[in-house]
Amino acid sequence: MAHAKYxxxxxxxxxxxxxxxxxxxxxxLLQARGFRVTIQKLDPYINVDPGTLNPYEHGExxxxxxxxxxxLDLGHYERFLNVNTSQANNxxxxxxxxxxxxxxxxxxxxxxxxxxxxxxxxxxxxxxxILGKSGDYDIVITEIGGTVGDIESLPYIExxxxxxxxxxxxxxxxxxxxxxxxLSAAGELKTKPTQHSVKTxxxxxxxxxxxxxxxxxxxxxEIKTKLARFCNVRREAVIQSIDVETIYDVPNKMLAExxxxxxxxxxxxxxxxxxxxxxxxxxxxxxxxxKSEVTIGLIGKYVELQDSYKSILESFIHAGAANEVKVNIExxxxxxxxxxxxxxxxxxxxxxxxxxxxxxRGIEGxxxxxxxxxxxxxxxxxxxxxxxxxxIEYSRNVLELKDANSxxxxxxxxxxxxxxxxxxxxxxxxxxxxxxxxxxCELNGGNVSDIYGSGMISERHRHRYEYNNEYKxxxxxxxxxxxxxxxxxxxxxxxxxxxxxxxxxxxxxxxxKSTVANPHPLFxxxxxAAAARKQ
Numbered sequence: 001m002a003h004a005k006y007x008x009x010x011x012x013x014x015x016x017x018x019x020x021x022x023x024x025x026x027x028x029l030l031q032a033r034g035f036r037v038t039i040q041k042l043d044p045y046i047n048v049d050p051g052t053l054n055p056y057e058h059g060e061x062x063x064x065x066x067x068x069x070x071x072l073d074l075g076h077y078e079r080f081l082n083v084n085t086s087q088a089n090n091x092x093x094x095x096x097x098x099x100x101x102x103x104x105x106x107x108x109x110x111x112x113x114x115x116x117x118x119x120x121x122x123x124x125x126x127x128x129x130i131l132g133k134s135g136d137y138d139i140v141i142t143e144i145g146g147t148v149g150d151i152e153s154l155p156y157i158e159x160x161x162x163x164x165x166x167x168x169x170x171x172x173x174x175x176x177x178x179x180x181x182x183l184s185a186a187g188e189l190k191t192k193p194t195q196h197s198v199k200t201x202x203x204x205x206x207x208x209x210x211x212x213x214x215x216x217x218x219x220x221x222e223i224k225t226k227l228a229r230f231c232n233v234r235r236e237a238v239i240q241s242i243d244v245e246t247i248y249d250v251p252n253k254m255l256a257e258x259x260x261x262x263x264x265x266x267x268x269x270x271x272x273x274x275x276x277x278x279x280x281x282x283x284x285x286x287x288x289x290x291k292s293e294v295t296i297g298l299i300g301k302y303v304e305l306q307d308s309y310k311s312i313l314e315s316f317i318h319a320g321a322a323n324e325v326k327v328n329i330e331x332x333x334x335x336x337x338x339x340x341x342x343x344x345x346x347x348x349x350x351x352x353x354x355x356x357x358x359x360x361r362g363i364e365g366x367x368x369x370x371x372x373x374x375x376x377x378x379x380x381x382x383x384x385x386x387x388x389x390x391x392i393e394y395s396r397n398v399l400e401l402k403d404a405n406s407x408x409x410x411x412x413x414x415x416x417x418x419x420x421x422x423x424x425x426x427x428x429x430x431x432x433x434x435x436x437x438x439x440x441c442e443l444n445g446g447n448v449s450d451i452y453g454s455g456m457i458s459e460r461h462r463h464r465y466e467y468n469n470e471y472k473x474x475x476x477x478x479x480x481x482x483x484x485x486x487x488x489x490x491x492x493x494x495x496x497x498x499x500x501x502x503x504x505x506x507x508x509x510x511x512x513k514s515t516v517a518n519p520h521p522l523f524x525x526x527x528x529a530a531a532a533r534k535q
Contacts, residue, residue, distance in 0.1 A: 003132075003171065004131070004132030004133070004137050004138060004139060004140050005138065005139050005140070005170075005171055005172065005267045005269065006128070006129075006132060006139075006140050006141075006142060006163070006167065006171065006172040006173075007026070007139060007140070007141045007142065007172070007173055007174075007175060007263065007267075008142050008144060008160050008164075008172065008173070008174045008175070009022065009023045009141060009142065009143045009144065009174075009175045009176075009177060010144050010148055010157070010160075010174060010175070010176050010177070010201065010206075010208075011144070011146070011147050011148065011176070011177045011178070012147055012148045012149075012176055012177070012178040012179075012193075012194065012197025012198070012200070012201070013147070013178050013179040013181075013193045013194065013197050014147065014179055015146065015147055017177050017178070017179055017214045018177070018214065018241075018247075018250075019073075019143050019144075019145075019177050020041070020072075020073035020076045020077070020143060021076060021247050021250050022175070022177055022212055022241065022250070022254070023039050023073075023077070023141050023143045024039065024073075024076045024077050024079075024080040024081070025080065025250040025251040025253075025254045025259075026141065026175075026254060026259055026260060026263065027039050027077070027080065027081055027139075027141055028080045028081060028251045028277075028280070029251055029254060029255055029259070029260035029275050029277075030139055030260055030263070030264075031081055031083075032275035032276050032277050032280070033260065033264075033271075033273050033274070033275045033276075034273055035138045035139050035269075036136065036137045036138045036139070037081065037083075037137060037138065037139045037140075037141065038077075038081075038083065038085070038089065038131050038136070038137045038139075038140055038141070039074075039077040039081075039085075039089065039140075039141040039142075039143060040085075040088065040089040040090065040091065040128070040131060040140065040141070040142050040143070041070070041071045041073050041074060041089065041090050041091070041142075041143045041145060042091050042092075042124070042127075042128075042142060042143070042144045042145060042156050043071055043090065043091070043092045043093070043145040043146075044092075044093050044144075044145050044146045044150065044152035044153050044156065045092060045093060045094065045145075045152070046092070046093050046094045046097070047092060047094045048092060048094040048095050048098055049061075049068070049069045049070065049090070049092060049094070049095065050069055050070065050071055050092075051069035051434075059072045059307030059308060059310055060072050060075075060307060060308055060309060060310050060311060061462070062074045062075040062311065062512065063436060063437060063460050063461070063462045063509065063512055064084065064085050064086050064087065064089070064437065064460075065084050065086065065437060065438045065460065066086050066087055066437055066438075067087075067436035067437025067438075068085075068086060068087040068089075068090060068436075068437075069436065069462070070085070070089065070090035071090050071145070072307060072310050072311075073143065074089055074090055075310060075311045075314070075512070076247075077089070078512075078515060079314055079318075079514070079515045079516055080251075080515075080516065081515075082515045082516065082517040082518060088127070088130045088131050089131070091124070091127045091128075093152065093155075096120060096123050096124055096127070096155075097120070099123055100114065100119050100120060100123050116155055116158075117158065120155050121155055121158055121159045121162060124155060124156060124159040125159050125162060125163050125166075128140075128142055128159065128163060129163075139267075144156045144157070144160070148176070148197055148200050148201050148204075149197075149200045154204070157201070157204045157206055158204060158205075160174065160206055161204060161205040161206050164206070170266070170267055170268035171267070172267075173209040173210070173263065173266045173267060174201075174206055174207065174208050174209050174210075175208070175209065175210045175211075175212060175263075176197070176198060176201060176208035176210070176211055176212070177212045177214065177241075178193070178194040178197050178198070178211060178212070178213055178214070179193060179194070179213075179214050179215075180193075180194060180213045180214065180215040180219065180223070181193060182215070182216055182217050189215065189217060189219065189223060191223060191226055191227055191230070194211065194213065194227060194231065195227075195230050195231060198211070198230075198231040198232075202232075207232060208231065208232075208233060209233065209237060209266050210233065210237045210238075210239060210259070210262055210263070210266070211227060211231055211233055211237065211238050211239065212239045212241050212259070213227065213238065213239065213240055213241060214241050214242075215240060215241065215242050215243075216242070216243050217242075218240070218242065219238075219240045224238040224240075234262075236258060236262055237262050237266075239254070239257045239258070239259050239262070240257055241253065241254070241257075245288070246284075246287065246288070246317075248280075248283070248284050248287060248317075248516070249284065251277065251280065252277070252281070252284075255275065255277070260275065279517060280516065283318075283321050283516050283517075286321040286322070286324055287317060287320065287321040289324075290320065290321075290324055290325050290326035291324045291325070292324070292325050292326070292531060292534070293325060293326035293327070293328060294325055294326075294327055294328065294350040294351065294527065294530040294531050294534055295328045295329075295330055295348065295349050295350050295351075296316065296327055296328070296329055296330070296349065296350065296351045296352070296353055296527075296530060297330050297332050297345075297346055297349040297351070297352045297353070297369075298312065298329050298330065298331050298332065298353050298355055299332050299334050299337070299352065299353065299354045299355060299365070299366055299369045299386075300331070300332075300333070300334060300354075300355035300357060300362075301333065301334050301335060301357050301359075301361055301362035302355075302357065306331075309355055311509070311511035311512055311514070312353070312355065312383070312511045313329060314511075314514065315510070315511040315514035315519070315520055315523045316329060316523060316527065318514050318515065318516060318519035318520070318523065318524075319514070319519050319520065319523035319524045319526070319527040320527055321519070322519045322524050322527075323524065323527050323528050323531060325527055325531050327527055327530075330349065332345060332346075332369075333362065333365075334354075334362035334363070334365035334366045334369065335361060335362040335365055336365065337362075337365030337366075337368055337369055338365065338368065339368060342368055342369070342372050343372075346369065346372050346373075346378075347376075349378065350378075350379070350530040350531070350533050350534045351378060351379040351380070351381070351502075351526060351527075351529065351530035351533070352369060352372075352373045352378055352379070352380050352381070353380075353381045353382075353383065353386065353526075354366050354369055354370060354380075354381075354382045354383070354385070354386030354389055354390070355383060355385070355386055356383050356384035356385050356386065356462075356463075356509065357384075357385045358385070358408075358464075359408075363389070363409055366385070366386065366389045367389050367392055367393045367396070369389075370382065370386075370389050370390045370393040371393050371397055373503070374390075374393065374394070374497065374500065374503060377500060377501055378533070379501060379502035379503075379526060379529040379530050379533055380500075380502065380503045380504070380505075381502075381504060381505075381522070381526045382495075382504070382505030382506070383505075383506060383508075383509060383510065383511070384462070384463050384506070384507060384508070384509060385463075386505060387467075387494075387495060387505030387506055387507050388406055388418045388465065388467070388505075388507075390480075390495060390503075390505040391417050391418060391467060391471075391475070391480070391495060391505070392404050392405060392406060392417055392418065394475060394478070394480045394497075395415065395417045395471065395475065398478050398479070398480070399471075399474055399475065399478055401415040401417070403415055404417045405417070405418070406418035406419070406465055407419045407420060407465065408464070408465050415471075416468055417467070417468050417471045417475075418465050418466065418467060418468060419465060419466065419468045420464070420465060420466070434462065434463065434464055435461045435462075435463055435464070435466075436461060436462055437460060437461065438458045438459065438460050438461075439458065439459065439460075439461050439486055439493075439508070440456060440457070440458050440486060440487055440488070441456070441457050441458070441459060441484045441485065441486055441487075441493040441494065441508070442455065442456055442484065442485055442486070442487045443455055443456070443457065443483060443484050443494070444482075444483055444484070444485070445481070445483055446481055446483030446484075446494070446496040447483075447496060447502065447504060447525070448483050448484055448494050448496065448504065448522075449483070451521050451522060451525045452521055453521075456487075457484075459493075459506070459508035459509070459510060459513065460508060460509050460512045460513060461507065461508045461509065462509055463507065466491050466492075466507070467482075467491065467492035467495070467507065469490060469491070469492065472492065475495075479497055479498050479499065480495055480496075480497060481495065481496050481497070481498060482494070482495055483495070483496045484506070491507070492507065493506060493507045493508060494506050494507070501529060501532075501533065502525070502526060502529035504522065504526075506522070510522045510523065511523070
């Protein structure tokens with residue numbers, strides 16, 4: 001195709017309807033028909049990126065190969081499509097305004113008054129089209145965060161209006177995701193909120209081409225016809241999106257509703273080739289029909305909000321399907337783990353994962369959990385901070401360095417087994433000290449070499465503090481082996497215990513690279529070890 005086509009996904013009535021899942025499912029169907037597809041997210045908040053946001057505010061921060069800290073929806077995009085995203089796939093209002101203000105300071109607007117229209121909207125349109133103009137994609141799906149009518153979203157909706165006009169007929173379209181609530185007192189579904197939502201969109205000059213209607217009950221033909229008539233869309237463009245057992249059912253539901261067919265007709269693209277979902281459906285079948293089950297304890301400090309560990313939870317789904325095992329996740333708040341209750345809280349588990357995080361809250365509970373898994377030969381997986389906790393625990397209880405700690409928790413510790421690199425110490429910018437994105441890791445023995453089946457790997461990072469190599473010789477002599485090291489910096493990436501069935505800590509975030517098509521090998525191996533322990 002000479003020029004990319006653009007699909008805009010907006011939301012109405014309420015937030016959290018699942019625009020990201022609908023966008024990813026549509027992209028999956030179009031990809032399965034042979035089109036090259038990518039998805040981007042426009043976020044209305046003024047933060048430059050979600051890197052400094054508390055996970056309770058916005059869920060996990062997802063990191064791309066090129067080191068962009070992005071919205072968690074990009075994780076859905078990658079898991080569904082098995083295609084890497086990048087900095088260009090996530091745009092925030094903060095980044096838009098930052099770019100425009102920097103241009104103004106450089107004098108690029110030649111003394112003009114800088115305004116939302118045209119300067120902010122021009123910047124948004126430019127960002128939307130970066131991926132489309134790369135030549136790598138036939139279709140770009142752009143999900144607009146927030147809800148139609150939000151004051152923050154207005155510049156994005158205006159940009160869609162302008163761009164739709166500029167691109168011309170059959171080169172772009174708008175999908176509006178909305179809610180059809182069921183009023184139990186009246187015993188019926190109500191279309192009025194959707195009508196008002198579409199009207200609000202039209203007041204901004206944007207006409208929805210397709211309505212995707214989230215619902216807990218089947219939509220009758222009468223309701224669909226009514227929606228089509230009052231919202232100015234074709235009857236076949238009213239798509240039901242009913243609640244499902246798993247998000248991985250959504251592509252098949254959208255296929256049954258004909259969403260991809262209506263989209264291709266609207267964009268004047270070939271609909272002859274049927275989508276090939278063979279591998280996808282094999283995964284769904286394995287996921288839904290496990291032969292056994294395991295219970296994994298997820299030790300973290302943001303466990304009240306499941307989205308805080310979204311990529312980890314999804315990685316367990318991928319690994320569970322690969323092993324034909326149902327993985328039950330038991331979330332355990334590290335702040336409430338103590339020596340007195342540790343056995344009661346952990347003894348029934350088949351494996352233990354200590355999750356990533358920042359800050360000192362709940363640290364001692366994590367360290368105690370690591371000790372329990374080490375002593376009781378329970379399969380243990382430490383990710384990022386979880387790996388650092390394993391180093392601290394081993395230093396305290398095996399090397400008997402009782403005050404061993406990370407300088408993140410105790411700047412004055414006499415044994416900083418986790419520390420900052422010298423070049424990081426004078427940086428004050430919050431994100432400046434972070435090691436982000438893909439870094440190489442050279443494997444040298446241990447379980448990880450067999451698990452990966454490779455001598456060199458590349459994994460994504462998001463952390464500030466590092467394993468202190470001054471303690472490496474002591475720790476290795478005591479049995480905590482460094483089985484993965486960055487070849488350029490010499491920084492330790494992976495630690496293992498020799499005389500343990502499965503004890504691995506990694507400085508990076510393997511969960512960011514697990515997809516439906518390629519479950520992450522560490523998660524697959526960890527789930528297999530947990531299943532073996534249970535037998």
